[in-house]
Amino acid sequence: EVQLVESGGGLVQPGRSLRVSCTASGFTFGDYAMSWVRQAPGKGLEWVGFIRSKAFGGTTEYAASVKGRFTISRDDSKSIAYLQMNSLKTEDTAVYYCAYYDSRKDAFDFWGQGTMVTVSS
């Protein structure tokens, strides 16, 4: 059974940093791109970024709204993807979902349940 479990969310002050994690099981983690998608309270889904599998160079792409502040990484030996968030702003407040992206389908095949990040003083 595929499982994606996010952790590490919480309350953080503007300008500070936070790292959230996504622990995967039930599939060959290293074969897939891993992505982060966020949803502000009462709003729609917003793609944050993704990291390609090692087979595709392990490179990253980011939405313009987070580029230069957020960094996605992965540890294939532990089946964990990370989202390092620096210089947080109040508008970064959202539920952060990880999802694995199947490039053959060009779709987010499975999602975690999300972790809430609140940026407030």
Added chain:
Amino acid sequence: SSELTQDPAVSVALGQTVRITCQGDSLRTYYASWYQQKPGQAPVLVIYGKNNRPSGIPDRFSGSSSGNTASLTITGAQAKDEADYYCNSRDSSGNHLVFGGGTKLTVL
């Protein structure tokens, strides 16, 4: 602003057919995928590619595409289909992904 445009809300009578659309220039090149999200839950993939359903998705869900518009059709809508629906595709560069603003489906 989103590069994929969806109607904010659509309603359908129980048992009838409804089409939810998604417009964007990148859809001339890339297929859209569609996600269903119910309150308090994570999104679920319902359609991807030309018209493919993941395992477990009922066949009343179907997808199509023409020009710059992708569509999700629910044939014989059920009360359980009431949810927010999001389209997703690559942007015009092909390297980034983008979601539509979402459509709230009400089943009357």
